[in-house]
Amino acid sequence: MTAQDLGMPRTGTDGVPRLPEDAPAQKKKDFTSDQEVRWCPGCGDYVILAAVQGFLPELGLKRENIVFVSGIGCSSRFPYYLNTYGMHSIHGRAPAIATGLATSRPDLSVWVITGDGDALSIGGNHLIHALRRNVNLKILLFNNKIYGLTKGQYSPTSEVGSVTKSTPVGSVDTPFNPVSLALGAEASFVARTMDSDRKHLTATLRAAAEHRGSALVEIYQNCPIFNDGAFQLLKDRDEAQARIIHLVDGEPVRAGEDHVVVRDATGSLSVVAEADADPADIVVHDAGAADPTRAFALSRLDDPSQRHVPMGIFRDVSRPTYDDLVRAQVDGAIASGGGPAGDADLTSLLHGKDTWTVSA
Amino acid sequence: MEGVPCRTSHGPALDSLVTATMSSKPVRRVDRVVIRFAGDSGDGMQLTGDRFTSETAALGNDLSTLPNFPAEIRAPQGTLPGVSSFQLHFADHDVLTPGDAPDVLVAMNPAALKANLADLPRGAMIIVNTDEFTKRNVAKVGYDVSPLEDDTLASWHVHAVGLTSITVSALADFDLSRKDKERAKNMFALGLLLWLYTRPTDGTEHFLKRKFADQPEILEANLAALRAGFNYGETTEDFAVTYEVAPAPMAPGTYRNITGNTALVYGLVSASHRTGLPIVLGSYPITPASDILHLLSSLKRHGVTTLQAEDEIAGVGAALGAAFGGAIGVTTTSGPGLALKSETIGLGVALELPLVVIDVQRGGPSTGLPTKTEQSDLLQAMFGRNGESPVAVVAPRSPGDCFDTAMEAVRIATTHRTPVLLLSDGYLANGSEPWRIPEVADLPDLQVDFATETNGVNDAGEPVFHPFLRDPETLARPWAVPGTAGLEHRIGGLEKADVTGNISYDPDNHDTMVRLRAEKIARIADRIPPLEVDDPDGDAEVLVLGWGSTYGPIAAATRLVRNTGAKVARAHLRHLNPMPANTGEVLRSYRRVIVPEMNLGQLALLLRAKFLVDVRGYNTVRGLPFKSVELADAIRETIAEPHDPTHPDTEVSR
Numbered sequence A: 001m002t003a004q005d006l007g008m009p010r011t012g013t014d015g016v017p018r019l020p021e022d023a024p025a026q027k028k029k030d031f032t033s034d035q036e037v038r039w040c041p042g043c044g045d046y047v048i049l050a051a052v053q054g055f056l057p058e059l060g061l062k063r064e065n066i067v068f069v070s071g072i073g074c075s076s077r078f079p080y081y082l083n084t085y086g087m088h089s090i091h092g093r094a095p096a097i098a099t100g101l102a103t104s105r106p107d108l109s110v111w112v113i114t115g116d117g118d119a120l121s122i123g124g125n126h127l128i129h130a131l132r133r134n135v136n137l138k139i140l141l142f143n144n145k146i147y148g149l150t151k152g153q154y155s156p157t158s159e160v161g162s163v164t165k166s167t168p169v170g171s172v173d174t175p176f177n178p179v180s181l182a183l184g185a186e187a188s189f190v191a192r193t194m195d196s197d198r199k200h201l202t203a204t205l206r207a208a209a210e211h212r213g214s215a216l217v218e219i220y221q222n223c224p225i226f227n228d229g230a231f232q233l234l235k236d237r238d239e240a241q242a243r244i245i246h247l248v249d250g251e252p253v254r255a256g257e258d259h260v261v262v263r264d265a266t267g268s269l270s271v272v273a274e275a276d277a278d279p280a281d282i283v284v285h286d287a288g289a290a291d292p293t294r295a296f297a298l299s300r301l302d303d304p305s306q307r308h309v310p311m312g313i314f315r316d317v318s319r320p321t322y323d324d325l326v327r328a329q330v331d332g333a334i335a336s337g338g339g340p341a342g343d344a345d346l347t348s349l350l351h352g353k354d355t356w357t358v359s360a
Numbered sequence B: 001m002e003g004v005p006c007r008t009s010h011g012p013a014l015d016s017l018v019t020a021t022m023s024s025k026p027v028r029r030v031d032r033v034v035i036r037f038a039g040d041s042g043d044g045m046q047l048t049g050d051r052f053t054s055e056t057a058a059l060g061n062d063l064s065t066l067p068n069f070p071a072e073i074r075a076p077q078g079t080l081p082g083v084s085s086f087q088l089h090f091a092d093h094d095v096l097t098p099g100d101a102p103d104v105l106v107a108m109n110p111a112a113l114k115a116n117l118a119d120l121p122r123g124a125m126i127i128v129n130t131d132e133f134t135k136r137n138v139a140k141v142g143y144d145v146s147p148l149e150d151d152t153l154a155s156w157h158v159h160a161v162g163l164t165s166i167t168v169s170a171l172a173d174f175d176l177s178r179k180d181k182e183r184a185k186n187m188f189a190l191g192l193l194l195w196l197y198t199r200p201t202d203g204t205e206h207f208l209k210r211k212f213a214d215q216p217e218i219l220e221a222n223l224a225a226l227r228a229g230f231n232y233g234e235t236t237e238d239f240a241v242t243y244e245v246a247p248a249p250m251a252p253g254t255y256r257n258i259t260g261n262t263a264l265v266y267g268l269v270s271a272s273h274r275t276g277l278p279i280v281l282g283s284y285p286i287t288p289a290s291d292i293l294h295l296l297s298s299l300k301r302h303g304v305t306t307l308q309a310e311d312e313i314a315g316v317g318a319a320l321g322a323a324f325g326g327a328i329g330v331t332t333t334s335g336p337g338l339a340l341k342s343e344t345i346g347l348g349v350a351l352e353l354p355l356v357v358i359d360v361q362r363g364g365p366s367t368g369l370p371t372k373t374e375q376s377d378l379l380q381a382m383f384g385r386n387g388e389s390p391v392a393v394v395a396p397r398s399p400g401d402c403f404d405t406a407m408e409a410v411r412i413a414t415t416h417r418t419p420v421l422l423l424s425d426g427y428l429a430n431g432s433e434p435w436r437i438p439e440v441a442d443l444p445d446l447q448v449d450f451a452t453e454t455n456g457v458n459d460a461g462e463p464v465f466h467p468f469l470r471d472p473e474t475l476a477r478p479w480a481v482p483g484t485a486g487l488e489h490r491i492g493g494l495e496k497a498d499v500t501g502n503i504s505y506d507p508d509n510h511d512t513m514v515r516l517r518a519e520k521i522a523r524i525a526d527r528i529p530p531l532e533v534d535d536p537d538g539d540a541e542v543l544v545l546g547w548g549s550t551y552g553p554i555a556a557a558t559r560l561v562r563n564t565g566a567k568v569a570r571a572h573l574r575h576l577n578p579m580p581a582n583t584g585e586v587l588r589s590y591r592r593v594i595v596p597e598m599n600l601g602q603l604a605l606l607l608r609a610k611f612l613v614d615v616r617g618y619n620t621v622r623g624l625p626f627k628s629v630e631l632a633d634a635i636r637e638t639i640a641e642p643h644d645p646t647h648p649d650t651e652v653s654r
């Protein structure tokens, strides 16, 4: 069963009012609020904000039908800087709040802004349930591998051994890989991108917006104050070349100029020199594969030394969304009852089956 | 005399022999009866009680019910913890409580007998299922000898009936297992009780036909067992008379029986009709609130959306998100769940959005007594959040009143743009009473106005929207929902600047906003009715003030006190925050104020703090409603006490 079979909306913005064809095109400044942006100088959040403000006009949606909901953390100030509707909520709860909003309002494009602590620690439960339900939310997870707002404690994505304010002799707990977690939570769209790569970031946002259902986009974001250079190896042109594995749908998965990803005898993936690879073993990326196993295996190519880091869309499959299905049940009940319940229906509800009358 | 199936504690007995109509045996007319059906969790006692209640309601008696069941779904069979009971009080006059003590106990096994005997006044009737009094079952609950065989029950009027064996033999011709036949014994017991109190059986027959439409053999067996029970009363010599309770005088109208949870649902749905806004419920299953989720999930035709969330926090979060979008956001829970929702309710206070939070209170702390009633979340509702975060608090007083209180909660939330906490409890949730069904046209109009226009100008003179520019009268801020062009704005949990709603850390602004939020809640009192006092002669010196589900027991207790010639005034708060404007004045006009609560004095604490009045608590936390006779004694004691303003006691002895 696919969303199409049910006659459900197909793209992420179906049902959201669009600007009239002849309306003047929106610009970045139309999405820029009058609030002074207050992140630390050099914070990766600035470039992500600029990319989002630059990308939103492209959607052609009425600005008033876009809502950004955030939790708590540096990144969660995001909604204040966008001239759309917005809610800066409480720590970890944005996916739950956005679920209620998106389910009751099919005419809204709802975005969630969260961070590694917000989404994966205090709000872990809401994140996995939003993903498994496949609520039509675009979840942008800014991963800086540190708690910035509370001034530098390790986060659930910090590597083992991270020396931070709260772990002076090194952290001992194994981090989450957000992509692996999302895939395990039945997410229908999972991607990874990076603050500094505006083009890739925008392309990823575009694909997420297009996707109907939950879209989790992990964005590597540099925190120059508390975890500077966490992604430096991936930003350095020379280093990045060999380290970043660009996932391109339908293309062989390559690592740098001369390495490829192959499936070994055990079924797991590894990076080998192309010259040594049997062409039949080279993995061709298929983001639309119904089975998430391959996407999960790709997500495991990551390692703490960032020797190889896959970037791009790991998974993009179509399945019915929670909000569409919930509304379909309500609409179905209304249709089969012959229209919305009116006074007569309310009267009969209040009466129930057993009544008696006392006369004057 | 044939048993004592009527109560005379509030006046002379109204017994009179009247000519039998339904029965060939003499009929004795009584004014009120309390019956308790008790058995094992699997014996179907709740169903039996429900059916007897429906037949009784249909006859026009006033009534009140009290189901009482274990937290375990199936506690070990035949044990004391596994006993489930259903008490029903019905009368030819208005009924205020499910009754202090039963006149009739139906005990399906030794555990049911033992667990309930202490509540049974001497001389009451016991109908006992002798088949279950085997050596093993009797020993299981700690009897050395079967209580049917020694003088344990000498003070009661016992009808020993082989309910199981007679049912099985009545079903001899049915092609059913012995177990299935035995299961029909509750219908036999029901039939017998319907005969005994001259109730019709047709409502139950219809009910069974609906319930077992797909199982014709089981249906016929249940119908046969029901009739066999009825006929058993008629033919056996063990029962010499039947009883009749005349209809109670009630205001004209159409009635139904209703539980508190059902009435809450109907109140919410009615509020949805009257506001024109959909209900969006975010909820996580919890006893005793889950039935609200169940029932609302079946009312999609009324535009109701229900989300069973991943946890309590997500439930209230989804409700608040929906409220931002212009729906009536509702979340339902019980005490432990309310604790989890605190932070999100605080966010609702900061966002100043409508939100309805229903707490069906149960025994605490922690997991406490999931299936028992208590009123111990009042202070949690008032203060259980960080910061100065006032919310409105309302409480229904009876199962039927849950309807009006739910509508009132929606009215306050949508008019004043605030979270409203509605405090029901386990007793109201599952208890039932006849309810006069309102005419839809008479329901209050709850029309809501969303903001559609900008309401200010910026420094450049351009029109802008100020999300925190308040209504001068109510201080409510505009409710501008996404999708409204030109009103794009951002709200959040960080302190907001007055009027503009921008983030502000300014000390004076914070002081202003804290006071504005408090004043906004205080001004709700401008639009609620004054506290009414029931003081027939107007010269009582003692006032009994209650809130929530203690309404019935308090009213019954004050009636008992007045029947003995003493004077006592009575008032009941529906609005706990803010309280009606005249509350302080009412409190100060009595020499002594007694505040009965099923907690250790939470309303009393608020009243003392707010009004500097030396109120006295009357407190029980037994998981059950008050016994009105005991409360009446405490009231009489206070009335009799010499006037001594320096009296240090803060709790009435009991």
Ligand code: SF4
Residues within 6 Å of the ligand: A038, A039, A040, A042, A043, A044, A045, A074, A075, A144, A148, A149, A222, A223, A224, A225, A226
């Ligand atoms: S602390 Fe780090 S993440 Fe937060 S605003 Fe500053 S640079 Fe950005």
